[in-house]
Amino acid sequence: MAPVNPYRDINITVSASHYAFASPSSPNAPVLVIDRPSGDMRLTESPVLGGTRMGSVAGLLGVIRLRLDKYIIIITKAMLVGRIRGHAVFKVQTAEFLPLQERQLHDPDEDTYLSLLRAHLRTGPMYFSYTFDLTNSFQRQSSADASLPLWQQVCHCLSLPELLANPWAGGGANPRPSSRGIQADERFFWNRYIQSDMIDLRGSSPAMDPFILPVFFGFLSITTTALKSTPLSFILITRKSRHRAGTRYFTRGVDESGNVANFNETEQIVIIGDSTRGLGGYDQNSIASGGKASIQQIKVFSYVQTRGSVPVYWAEVNNLHYTPQLQVRGADSAMNPARKHFDDQVRLYGDNYLVNLVNQKGREYRVKAAYENIVKLLVSSPVESKEGSEEIPERSRRIEPTKGANTLDQLHYVYFDFHHECRGMRWHRAQLLLEQLGDGLYDQQYFHSVEGKSVSSDIRSYQKSVVRTNCMDCLDRTNVVQGMLALWALNRQMIDAGVLEKGENAASFNSFEVIFRNGGSEFVIQGLLETWADNADVVSRAYSGTGALKTDFTRTGVRTKAGAIADLSNSITRYFRNNFSDGPRQDAYDLFLGIYFPPATAMSSLLFIDRRPIVIQSIPYVLCGAIFLELAAFVLPRTTDGGLLSMRIFVLFWFVVALWAANFVMKHGKLYVSWPRLNTLGFSVQGYNEDLSRAKKDLIIGKWVGRGGNARERGLSTGGSGRLIHLEEGKKRIE
Template identity: 85%
Template structure:
């Protein structure tokens, strides 16, 4: 039975009473009608007459309900980025919202919701294919039921628009003919390059899929939640295809070839290697307070045990043995996260066996925690700690290769997925990947990128030697043309994953791109770190709100009256301090820059300068001391630690000798939330947000 794939082209007709969606390339297929303003949906065999044709779109991304209305999100423009085994792959470029109601008046909350969604869709890299399941690795696809519609084959973790497709999926329960309108999209990175290695033509593909569970920004989403989902979880798959004659952006369409009865006999070899990354799976958070280093909070391991078990149950089911590579620092503030991770691994595995190794630079370069053989599911966890900063400090990142020795036989026994296939011929699977390396640092970004690239290189060399492309002892790094492609793909991947989580490109990408750590790269990293500081404190709140809104973590209340959820409810005196600081600095500069009159009093000018200097110093001290009052927190699902920190800082600010008595008239988060009807949402939040389907 042929699979049901999404429509490649959809025409839209709009009228005052409905929208009609139909595919001109499938004229006998039912059309989808969405009534206005109710949003009721149905499929019809004959198109409804009337209405104005709006044009053709690449697909329906989904339908989302905001506070006052429902909106149909359509993909108006998609760019072809390449082909995988003949299947065209596209990147979403532009989208548009079709409202079910025509509103003459603007509502502040509704407008802000729309702005958050538009920004998310404009900046979030999303990819899709009409005929190929991009959400699953090649290995998972090998055991998939290809007779199912494409959206039902998708891995629900990486089905990024799953929530906004829920209306169409609900309709599907009564009418399967809606399947071609459901288009799964994944969020992350995709690179497809046709190249050659040692005169052997091949295709190099790198895919990173970001999980829609516990998705968010760097300091507002950490650790694990109650369902076992961890922050910044990404699956990265490196694919090599040898013997595929299809061009990168051109080439044939597999469906058309099949219909012509042509079956090429050339063997195609596919090699796939999967790695994962994700936050340390315990309850921990970093609380922004305008200091460069946020305040770290780590809850007791006992609280997280059930959540951690759920996480690793899922990881073992999906990937087999997990090699847990931990790269956080063993000293300073990160030590508490390292200790918590190791403690919970000891509790999970049976009769843990530990070993550690020191060096000239550190007493603990490596630590290994492994299980004693037994029937315990969690005996498939193998913990390896590597002191990345001490061993690779001074720009000596090639020393990360030492980690390969610690993984040892486990890395070799891991294998990789390898299949030999011909178009129209069943695949011959030669090997499966039996385990996965799960890498993390504090952010699962910069140090993690370096190690993942190193592991990808090691496995790639092994695959090419096994395939006969390279001789034993040869390295892909020796072939410059391929090396440039490999390094740039991994560096671009690092940048995309980092922007989604931290708001800037990755650090250390000069090493990833060139293999050499440079001073210019160190300066670029410094600028990125400074940018991260400002974005994490002052612009990540709206970015977190956009994630929560698009993924269905926050459901806007359907109320007729505006809640003014996004306006600043802080006391006016608190809001005014940064303006006082800026004004004082401006007046100080004016006193030194602007020309003075000859009859002016030097004493008066000195008093003026001294007065505004004292004001500037006091205001700067106030903002720094009460930094949590000036962080741009998420408004839709404010984390519990943010609510607590805000109220504590507000209580402290009320004791200020100069302005405390005026702050007392303002409310804390509990009080200001009650006026917006959001007190329950703000006060009773748990640190692990519940993901709503």
Template identity: 65%
Template structure:
């Protein structure tokens, strides 16, 4: 019978005709054989190795088919980050691609695909355990069927490598012996700290799981999709384990647990996700992108599907909205509130004013309990105005407003003694927090909610005295604040490309001028990354998660990643840079009296060229954004085509852009210049349906 847990050690034997994976610690288990060059997978009890042992690895991340070849992605290096109830947890540190074909591939598209995947794996914070289900909360694990393999117990939302494991999963129906080779990996943040509080040893765990559905970058994925998946959806669980003395380096070891040992596990779960309507912010190289919101009515089926799923998983949802009530964000706020009012039965609204604005809080509650959606509770908090002037402690006002909800939702609490486990309390609801990006303001509020929950948990089990707070213990408070700040940075980098803003408040409990300067730096970096670097990052997400399937048809070769804009459009940034260089050079280089007037005129000419180039790029900014090449968003397709049409009417360059000799293979009405070619093969860009 196959093990329900993945193998901790695997050896690879490589031969011209196959790869063989086998665990030296399980000599009687079937070996995994991958045929070359077909990539067919099979289980063999006693394989003929016929090759040389390449290396020992930590696990198989998965297999992926690109344009010309299939690759096995292996985990070559993993770092131990801690133990949860004796179960070792690792972070993926290094990976390697094993090709099916012997020959070297020199195809531009293939090389770009591999570069995208390698960049994603190099920067992605991915974690795994051989014996502990990182994809599920402690509470969900209590109802799991432990007879199932670890990968089958995994929450499919957070099984990050689910798509690239599909080759192994597909053969599982006929051969369960493949189970120990399937290793679930989560994407997000994980911190495990062994510490002491009030003379009580405990283990503090903070884990954030990023959903693989509608995953992507800041301005390329907003709102929800037709299936109800929210962008930048993350589940964050804070857990405290009291009385745990296990910690064997070999992972979970039942013999290491003292039968008389009483272990208490307490956890608290929160979620974050984009505002659940169809909306987008369209990059155009301006600092503030253009906001687009489709009709709320069209988003109702998707919003209903989203909250139906959330309620089934978490119970009541307390929807904390932190966007601004004025300016461009007001439209997003209004759309969210309209969705909630259409979903709940007989909605009742109430609002509370402040000295600064007419609306500090707004609440929407159902007046009757007739349907599933009546488990939604909407709370708006004017974070921007209430916390203005570095007064972020005023966010505590929000905690007072949802105090009854926090009291009612409780938390998860179990007591374990030996092999016996008793659930004392379960969490019955969840706080779903959002701002525009679900990053900076959201991080501040989530860390506050987590501390409230933690104080309550530790008081209930007697670690803290009534009225006592973890803030009274400097070392623990330092660890707690930095864990949440590190979590904020990791979630932010995955979505926006930089660390989070406002983490000085999370780390120190106060807003500082140094923190404000760091936020300014991050904001500027975000601008450049979001406009000029997020396209490839989005392509990497789509490729790794199976949202885009490369075509192996010859006609798409050497076309997909080539810049097909008109040459004149491409040249404007270079003209701008050259003009600036010449201006600087004319003032730095030595002058002679005879050429002074000529140099001044030349400088003025260069300045005029630079100014015109800058104005052109600003006016037709969408032509200079690094859009995704694999699954271009619909709003980008429309906006790009409209901008290109306007550029063709430009008084200076328009007539040249319309000339066939200059246009050549430009990006046309099909966006990125490839849609017409890709239509030959409809499988290009399809989403894999699992």
């Protein structure tokens, strides 16, 4: 049975009573009609009369309900970025909103919701394919039921234990879907929430399948090159989980459902035997038809790594200081969420090698200790071992289970002191981590399939475990280590494939290593650096708001002073964005992913209005004014008969005002942080109230604080909870 793929082209007809969506390439297929203004959906076989044709779109991203109206989100422009096994892959470039109602007046809250969503779609890298499941790794796809519609293949893959128990369940003519389909892995189906209305309609109308288009959020790069005259395609995909997604300081640790912040799955794919160039890729159908591709075998290699926040309850509370306040709860409180998290990870990936890169000194030590405590609580009869040196008592630490009595005994904790070992820009010493992982790297293997003899794949090996890497943010140090492990896996794959001889290294071939580290073609390397360096930047921007640090090492293999200066610039930019602009970014995540539901009320709640006391709002303006007057006193020309004494008094006065205003802002920093306004964070409420209480005791303006304004937490919704808790224990997803 041929699979049902999403429509490549959809024509839109609009009238005062409905929107109609039909594919001109499937004229006999039912038409999707969405009534206005109710938003009711239906499929109809008969022609839809009336209306004006708006044009053709690349797909329907979904439907979202805001406070006053529902909106259909359409993909108006998509860019072809390459082909994977002959399947075209696209990046969403522009999207538009089709309202169901014609509003005559603008509502402030509704307009802000739309602005947040547009910003999210404009800046969030999203990819899709009409014929290829990008949300699943090659290994999971080997067990998918290819006869199912594309969006359902996201959900029907065997878990790793099931796959290894019956390795021929996938890859044959009749692969068996998982009996545990209800526990579907939908982590990377980014638009799953806004497609829920369409998926609900599909329950009664299977003809809805071609309108459902799964999109993933993250990074994708496809490069065709050659290694030792062997043509190959190098593909890198990073998929960001839609569970507990958000920004750097507003989503940390684990939630009650076992989801961790900044969880990403990165898959490195190498396809050997692909002789095409540019945006090409071999066409799997040509293998069956005896085409040129069938003359040689097509070898597919895949290697998967993951990253994710330390799975305990912890947070860093913004207060305008460069180093936020760190709060960590005891490991006992996170036992159940951590168990859920690792149960899922073991089911999906097998053994987990938990590489922890946080610093063992200073403020980060508490996070390290909490991680180690939670691992010791989860595994059976844990055995610890550590290695020290004359300079430092603990260079590395391992925690291993001894019984193997339960699922979580497949956890292997490996601590590596990245700061100590790689200090002084000696980041090549991260290679020492390979020794710490030992036989675990060899035993995990990788996914390897061969195609060319028949339509079905001949699967030679499965990846049996995964390295889960984390630092504090799961960004910069994690990127360095993941790039190193990826190159190590690539060398092993190429040796096993016969492309390299034993003892050879891909890094020895300059033309290929430049492609591996920087991206480009085998002929000219110029322009933007891509692949692993760009992957690091994309993951970092989604979480921290800036490109990654330390990417000069990923690109060139050495740490440079220019890279250190670039890192300083990124660090300063991160400080300002994390404190003054991450609130709206977090709101956009929560709105798009369905973590926050706008209340359907007739009256505007003015949710986004600044409710701080006027005097609190005015202090930054006073600071800016004082600095301006100080500069003006030194820059502007003076009259010859002007009194020197009066000028000095003027300068001194505004200097004192500037010092007082700057001190007030830094001392009461939580009053000036851009907090999320949709889902109130418990620690933000508490921090705001504490700083507001201190501001009321200020000798100069204390008596005016609280007058003429609402003293509630900045951005707290009218129906929000004012509970004062010490940590955010996670926002529950409701779908």
